[in-house]
Amino acid sequence: MMRIGSVIKLKPEAVLAYKQLHAHAWKQVLAKITECNIHNYSIYIYGDTLFSYYEYIGADYAGDMAKMGEDEVTRAWWSICKPLQSPVDEIETGEWWHTIEEVFHLD
């Protein structure tokens, strides 16, 4: 099982819209996330920074992420979320959310 932590910024004027959107997340998007083997997925906000934590329980992370990206409803969801977000300066090629380093874990 992989645990993945990542960060992204929200545009300051988009905080309320982002929260409302996620309080009413689309069921097809949630189903696709689960189908792609992502579980226990939480997003927290601190100021204008979003932190996400999730667990990947499949055997082909890249393949599952590609599958998610091919889903029409998920792409429509992203087309709404992305304009609200602003990637951090440390973003690497292929990232939108930026993966951060785990320094401690206790099961």
Added chain:
Amino acid sequence: MMRIGSVIKLKPEAVLAYKQLHAHAWKQVLAKITECNIHNYSIYIYGDTLFSYYEYIGADYAGDMAKMGEDEVTRAWWSICKPLQSPVDEIETGEWWHTIEEVFHLD
């Protein structure tokens, strides 16, 4: 089950020491955390910001936190960790790490 996300800063010169300390976390501290009903506990670092995520599976969070604070080895651990850390401006009474808002969760 409660999920808790929180943040704190590290003093810039303390990043390596903090990582090393947590790569060699004391087994009595880990055992006390587990005994106090905290599970699936991760800490991530982004720049000088630490983000923690854990799950509380007990029935008396305040009581369990008080029990942890009475443990001599845990207090010794904290006496080393705290000088490396710098609480965020938003800290509230009784906090060291600052609890942040969950905006999304999917089991």
